[in-house]
Amino acid sequence: MVKTIVLMLDAFRRDYITSRNTPFLYGLTRKYGLGQLKQHFGFKNTVGFYTGVHPRKLGLFTNYIYDKKIRAFPYSILLSPFPGKLKFHLINFFNHLQGNDMSYPSINMDYFKYFKLKQKKHFFQQDSIETLFSVFKRNEIGYLFYDFPFIIENGKSRIHYTFRNNDEARAKKFLKLINKHSFYYIHLTDLDSIGHKFGPKSSEIKRTLRKTDGLVKEILSNFDLEKDNILIWSDHGMVPINKIFDLQSKLPGFGKDYIYFLESTMARFWFFNKKIKKQVLSILEKHKDKGKILSKQDKKSLKIDFNNNLYGDEIFLLNSGTLLYPNFFNNVPVKGMHGYDLSDRNETTFLIINRKFRKQAKMEDLFPTLLQLMQLKFQSKIDGKSLFRK
Ligand SMILES: [Zn+2]
Structure with missing residues (x-):
C-alpha cells in the first residue's frame, strides 16, 4: 500500500533551509527542488491546504470577530481562580467536549466577552464544504491527523495531553500511532513559539531548526521516500521585530x-x-x-x-x-511576528514534494496537489491549481 505523509512545520521560513542548519531537508531540496509558497494574509493560514479555496471565500481572515453581542463564557466563574493560559486550556477542553475542535487562542481575559471565533469547528467537523476530510471519507481513506493538541483519526478526535509540550513529545506520540492508515499528517509547532520569543535570527532558532530537521528525518524513516507520497510545507514565515x-x-x-x-x-x-x-x-x-x-x-x-x-x-x-x-x-x-502585508520576503515559506512539481505555489494549490498525488478527485469549485500541471 502506498502511504502519504504530510509534515507541516509551523513558521518555517523558506530561507531557513541550509546545509548547516537543516542537512536532511537540504538533501531533499537537492533532489526535488525547493518550492516557494505564498501564504494567506491574516491568521487563518491553513485554510487553502484543507479546502483548496482562499479563506476569503469562507469569510475567514483572523480568529476573533465582534458580532455586537457581549457574552460571559458559561464557565467564567469556575475559571476565575486559574491563570490566563490555563483558563484557555480549560475553555478549549470544554469546547472539545461540545464537539468544537477549534481552539480559542489565549487572549487577555478582560476583553474575551466581546469577541468570538469566526471558525468554531475544525475542518473535519464541517459538512457544508468539501475538505480533505470529506474527500477521504468518500473514498474510504483511513487517516490520522496529529494537529496538536488534537489527534483526528477517521472522523473522531481526542486531545493529546502532555506536560512536555514540545515537538519531541509530539513526534514521539505520532510515531507510536503510525500503523495501518494510508494517510498521515503531523504539525510541528516549536519553530513558531521560538520564532516569536527569540526572533528568526536567534541562536535558539538555529538550535530548533536542527532539532526539527532531526525529527523530520526520524518520522520519514518510517516511509519509503521513493514509493510513498511526501509533502512538507509551512503555513507562514517569521519577520524580525525592529x-x-x-x-x-x-x-x-x-x-x-x-x-x-x-x-x-x-x-x-x-x-x-x-x-x-x-x-x-x-x-x-x-x-x-x-x-x-x-x-x-x-x-x-x-x-x-x-x-x-x-x-x-x-x-x-x-x-x-x-x-x-x-x-x-x-x-x-515578542521578537518575531507574522501576519503583515506579505511584501516582506521573510514571510515567504516553502514546500517540498518528492515528485517533479511547479515551484511557485499558493496555499490553496496544496489541496488539489495532494489529492492528485493520492489519485483522488475533488468535486467542488476551488481556487487552487495542482502543482503537477503546467
Ligand atoms: Zn505564530
Whole structure:
C-alpha cells in the first residue's frame, strides 16, 4: 500500500533551509527542488491546504470577530481562580467536549466577552464544504491527523495531553500511532513559539531548526521516500521585530463609544458613533509612519474585502517588523511576528514534494496537489491549481 505523509512545520521560513542548519531537508531540496509558497494574509493560514479555496471565500481572515453581542463564557466563574493560559486550556477542553475542535487562542481575559471565533469547528467537523476530510471519507481513506493538541483519526478526535509540550513529545506520540492508515499528517509547532520569543535570527532558532530537521528525518524513516507520497510545507514565515508601537495608550477608553481588537500586527475597530470614529481616525493618521489605515483597495488586494464588519469597521495594519504592543496576545513584547502585508520576503515559506512539481505555489494549490498525488478527485469549485500541471 502506498502511504502519504504530510509534515507541516509551523513558521518555517523558506530561507531557513541550509546545509548547516537543516542537512536532511537540504538533501531533499537537492533532489526535488525547493518550492516557494505564498501564504494567506491574516491568521487563518491553513485554510487553502484543507479546502483548496482562499479563506476569503469562507469569510475567514483572523480568529476573533465582534458580532455586537457581549457574552460571559458559561464557565467564567469556575475559571476565575486559574491563570490566563490555563483558563484557555480549560475553555478549549470544554469546547472539545461540545464537539468544537477549534481552539480559542489565549487572549487577555478582560476583553474575551466581546469577541468570538469566526471558525468554531475544525475542518473535519464541517459538512457544508468539501475538505480533505470529506474527500477521504468518500473514498474510504483511513487517516490520522496529529494537529496538536488534537489527534483526528477517521472522523473522531481526542486531545493529546502532555506536560512536555514540545515537538519531541509530539513526534514521539505520532510515531507510536503510525500503523495501518494510508494517510498521515503531523504539525510541528516549536519553530513558531521560538520564532516569536527569540526572533528568526536567534541562536535558539538555529538550535530548533536542527532539532526539527532531526525529527523530520526520524518520522520519514518510517516511509519509503521513493514509493510513498511526501509533502512538507509551512503555513507562514517569521519577520524580525525592529520597532514597538504602543497605540493603546494614545486611544480613548475601550468600550463605551467603540471597541477594538489589538492583534500583534494590526488594530481593528468597531465604532458606535461618528464622533469617536473621527477622533480615532485622526489619532491613527498621526502615526502614518508606523502603519496604515487599510483603504477599500488595500482590503481588496489583501482579499479581506468582506461585505460585513465582523472583522472591524476599520483596520490599522502595521509596517512589516513593527509590533503592536500592548496587544491582546502577548504578555511581553515578542521578537518575531507574522501576519503583515506579505511584501516582506521573510514571510515567504516553502514546500517540498518528492515528485517533479511547479515551484511557485499558493496555499490553496496544496489541496488539489495532494489529492492528485493520492489519485483522488475533488468535486467542488476551488481556487487552487495542482502543482503537477503546467
Ligand atoms: Zn505564530
